[in-house]
């Protein structure tokens with residue numbers, strides 16, 4: 336569902352451009368709003384959310400899908416934790432649909448899906464692993480890297496239930512905006528994938544904006 340934001344970028348308390356292949360790991364407090372802006376279009380922002388109070392409580396695709404009765408995420412979706420608590424609500428979305436089924440790219444899946452010589456290519460899972468290693472204060476490790484949301488990624492379900500990775504439906508300037516319902520750690524890998532159309536074979540930066 337397309338829904339425009341009422342917030343002005345000029346009033347944001349924090350703005351960070353995240354290059355493709357980099358990660359973003361910051362706390363967003365309950366009541367704050369976070370926007371992920373697809374600066375150049377057709378990018379994939381592979382995102383995980385954790386409770387700041389207890390990172391063992393984290394975004395759960397299964398609980399979110401079951402509670403809303405729909406596999407796509409868009410305005411109105413409430414992102415649920417593995418303890419079935421609401422973590423964030425999508426309050427604006429100019430892309431219209433986001434994936435939470437396709438998973439994130441990894442060097443291992445690149446070799447299985449594409450070619451053995453793709454193993455050396457940088458992948459989202461590496462960015463997350465680097466993030467938890469470089470941000471020890473959150474006390475997280477490899478086991479905390481779980482199932483994610485692919486903002487701006489287009490993974491339509493076929494009539495007989497199949498999954499397909501398709502060319503993106505996002506475009507330059509499209510965004511998704513969420514209000515935090517608890518204090519959350521936001522962990523984004525701005526996808527460096529070069530082998531599938533999730534980012535039009537051309538990884539580009541995204542911007543993260545936060546409002547009080």
Ligand SMILES: [Zn+2]
Nearest residue numbers: 440459526528
């Ligand atoms: Zn990726």
